[in-house]
Amino acid sequence: MEQATxxxxxSEGQKMIADMVRDFAEKFIxxxxxxxxxxxxxxxxxxxxxxxxxxxGVLVPEVYGxxxxxxxxxxxxxxxxxxxxxxxxxxxxxHNSLCTNHILQFGNETQKQRYLPELASGNxxxxxxxxxxxxxxxxxxxxxxxxxxxxxxxxxxxxxxxxHGKTGQVAVVIVRTGEAGDSHGMSAFIIERxxxxxxxxKKENKLGMRASETAELVFSDCRVHKSxxxxxxxxxxxxxxxxxxGGRISIAALSVGIAQGAxxxxxxYSKERHQxxxxxxxxxxxxxxxxxxxxxxxxxxxxxxRAAELKNLGKSVNKESAMAKLFASEVAVEVANEAVQIFxxxxxxxxxxxxxxxxxxxxxTIGEGTSxxxxxxxxxxxxxx
Ligand SMILES: Cc1cc2nc3c(=O)[nH]c(=O)nc-3n(C[C@H](O)[C@H](O)[C@H](O)COP(=O)(O)OP(=O)(O)OC[C@H]3O[C@@H](n4cnc5c(N)ncnc54)[C@H](O)[C@@H]3O)c2cc1C
Numbered sequence: 001m002e003q004a005t006x007x008x009x010x011s012e013g014q015k016m017i018a019d020m021v022r023d024f025a026e027k028f029i030x031x032x033x034x035x036x037x038x039x040x041x042x043x044x045x046x047x048x049x050x051x052x053x054x055x056x057g058v059l060v061p062e063v064y065g066x067x068x069x070x071x072x073x074x075x076x077x078x079x080x081x082x083x084x085x086x087x088x089x090x091x092x093x094x095h096n097s098l099c100t101n102h103i104l105q106f107g108n109e110t111q112k113q114r115y116l117p118e119l120a121s122g123n124x125x126x127x128x129x130x131x132x133x134x135x136x137x138x139x140x141x142x143x144x145x146x147x148x149x150x151x152x153x154x155x156x157x158x159x160x161x162x163x164h165g166k167t168g169q170v171a172v173v174i175v176r177t178g179e180a181g182d183s184h185g186m187s188a189f190i191i192e193r194x195x196x197x198x199x200x201x202k203k204e205n206k207l208g209m210r211a212s213e214t215a216e217l218v219f220s221d222c223r224v225h226k227s228x229x230x231x232x233x234x235x236x237x238x239x240x241x242x243x244x245x246g247g248r249i250s251i252a253a254l255s256v257g258i259a260q261g262a263x264x265x266x267x268x269y270s271k272e273r274h275q276x277x278x279x280x281x282x283x284x285x286x287x288x289x290x291x292x293x294x295x296x297x298x299x300x301x302x303x304x305x306r307a308a309e310l311k312n313l314g315k316s317v318n319k320e321s322a323m324a325k326l327f328a329s330e331v332a333v334e335v336a337n338e339a340v341q342i343f344x345x346x347x348x349x350x351x352x353x354x355x356x357x358x359x360x361x362x363x364x365t366i367g368e369g370t371s372x373x374x375x376x377x378x379x380x381x382x383x384x385x
Contacts, residue, residue, distance in 0.1 A: 010076070017073045021080035024053060025088075033085045036211035037356060040203075042091070042167055043211060044125065050092065051122015055081075058096055060104055065117035071246075071308035075253040079301075082257025083264070086360035087211035089257050090367070093250035094163035094212075095119070099126025102172045102243045103190065106230045111190060115170060127168030129159035129217050130240055136161075137373050139174075140183055140237055144219060146175045151226050153177070153189065155219040158201065165215030166200040169193045173217065174236045188236035189228045197222030208359030245317050247368050248325040252304040255328035255364040259297045262332075262339035262357035266290070269352070270342055286342060293335045300328035319381040326374035329364035336361040 010018065028046060036043055050056055058074040060066020067073075074096065082089030100119045103111060118124040135141045144157025155175055162171070171191050178185025191198055201216030231239060267290060270281035280286050303324040310317045336358040340347035347354040365371045 011072065013069065013073050014076045017069070017076050018080055020053065021055070021077045022083075024050075025081055025084040029081070029084045029088055033211075033353075033356070034350065036085075036087065038210075038350075040205065040210045042164075042213035043088075044167055046088065047091065047095070047125055048122045051120070054120075055092060056095060056122040057100060057116065057120020060100060060116050060120040064104075064112055064120060066120040071249060071311045072305065075249060075304055075308045078250055078253035079257040079260065082254045083261040085211065086254060086258045086261075086357070086363070087209045089254045090209050090363065091125075091163060091212040093247070093254055094128065095126045097247040097250040098128030098163075098243060099168070099170065099172050101246055102128060102188065102230065102239065105243065106188065106235070106239050107190075110227075111230065115190060119170070124169040125164045125167050127162050127164040127171040127217070128243075129162045129165075129171055129173040131159060131161045133158060133160050137370060139240070140186070141180065142174070142176055142186065144173075144175045146177050146187065146189070146224070148177075148226075149223075152223045153226065153229075155189070155191075155197070155222040155224060157219050159217040159219075160201075161204065161214055162217050164213055165217050166203055167213055171198075171217060172230065173219075174240050175219075177233050177236075183237050184234040186237040186240075187233045188230040188239055189224050190230060191222070191224055191228065195222060195224065207362065208356070209363045244368055245321050246311060248321040248374075249304065249307045249311060249317065251364055251368045252300065252307065252321070252324035252328040255325070255332035255361070256297065256300050256304055258357055258361045258364065259293070259300065259328070259332040259335040262336040262354060262361070263290075263293050263297055265353045265357070266293070266339040266342040269346075273344075280342070289338050289342060293338055296331040297335060300324070300331045303327050319378050322369075322374040322377040325364075325368065326371050326378070329361075330371060332361040332364050333358075 054067035057066030058069050062068040078089050103115050119126050130139050132142050146153040146155045174188045177187040197220050199218050201218045203215040270286050271279050273280045307317050307320040307324040339354040340358050343354045346352045
């Protein structure tokens with residue numbers, strides 16, 4: 001009996017996606033999780049397979065080669081992948097919600113026709129570069145600059161912590177085109193791998209999410225034609241905030257999936273492990289942990305699907321996606337921590353899955369805005385009223 005999944009009412013479409021992705025994750029991801037983790041291997045061919053299943057363009061309309069589904073199905077797919085491997089969930093989320101969605105939301109018809117079919121099919125992996133070494137939470141103070149020269153922009157600077165910074169064939173990059181401190185002084189460009197002056201820098205050696213590639217993007221007199229700009233000059237930062245509003249729903253889903261995976265493993269182990277001649281699940285100290293973990297995961301799931309529902313309805317999700325991301329990510333860390341505790345000494349070893357969930361979960365409170373920044377976003381909305 002599958003006790004671990006706490007279901008919100010699911011549509012037929014969600015059920016189909018959940019079954020398909022669960023089956024895929026069991027066959028093609030679970031057997032390799034620890035090998036990819038230890039080698040920090042980003043499994044590119046897996047993402048091509050995922051493209052064939054429609055998972056690399058879930059929100060992209062069919063006319064551009066995507067699957068054309070809603071945020072409900074998208075969130076469902078990320079949860080199912082992340083239950084097995086958070087790295088794969090993170091990479092899918094970054095590809096779909098950041099790079100692809102930025103082009104979908106703000107690209108012109110020529111840009112959409114050129115890039116969306118390649119990204120949605122998984123032929124190309126997408127990257128999205130906002131963060132810089134000296135400006136993370138304070139992204140608006142970025143220093144990477146694009147200087148206009150006729151029909152071209154000359155870009156200089158470095159973006160860091162970029163998911164798919166080495167492997168991504170195309171990157172949406174936000175750079176300064178105006179004055180420092182002006183939120184309308186930044187613009188977004190689509191830059192293809194192979195453009196002279198654009199290269200990958202250092203790949204990070206990370207605590208968790210090790211099968212999701214994270215690297216620098218380096219621009220050294222990189223010439224980009226003005227036709228590669230997304231929207232108008234000066235719109236890039238405002239576009240990014242909108243992209244992140246949707247992206248945070250996917251990090252909330254990633255958090256739910258990791259928490260669920262950690263919980264499933266801990267529940268099973270608690271029934272199998274005997275101490276004092278009894279399964280440890282019979283001790284209230286353990287069963288109450290399980291009760292708290294399950295309750296918090298369900299609350300995370302509800303906040304995540306609520307934000308997804310509002311997004312589907314075309315409503316603003318600025319506060320709701322930040323709430324879902326804040327809550328679900330903190331819960332993922334707490335649940336993974338308790339899972340390690342339930343596994344005892346074995347939880348501290350790489351022979352059992354708890355330690356990896358624990359390492360992976362921590363990214364969720366940092367990526368796409370830290371928990372502190374989510375509180376800033378939420379409180380700003382509350383105080384506007
Ligand atoms: C695995 C991974 C993948 C990533 N992928 C991408 C990607 O694809 N694209 C991309 O652009 N970026 C990416 N990032 C970057 C990520 O979004 C940033 O790391 C994050 O926004 C935090 O920035 P920072 O690391 O510079 O921390 P800092 O901004 O230096 O923050 C340090 C600490 O100060 C706190 N802090 C900062 N400002 C405030 C404030 N005003 N009030 C209270 N506390 C504050 C923060 O909460 C944090 O605790 C990724 C990061 C990681 C680790």
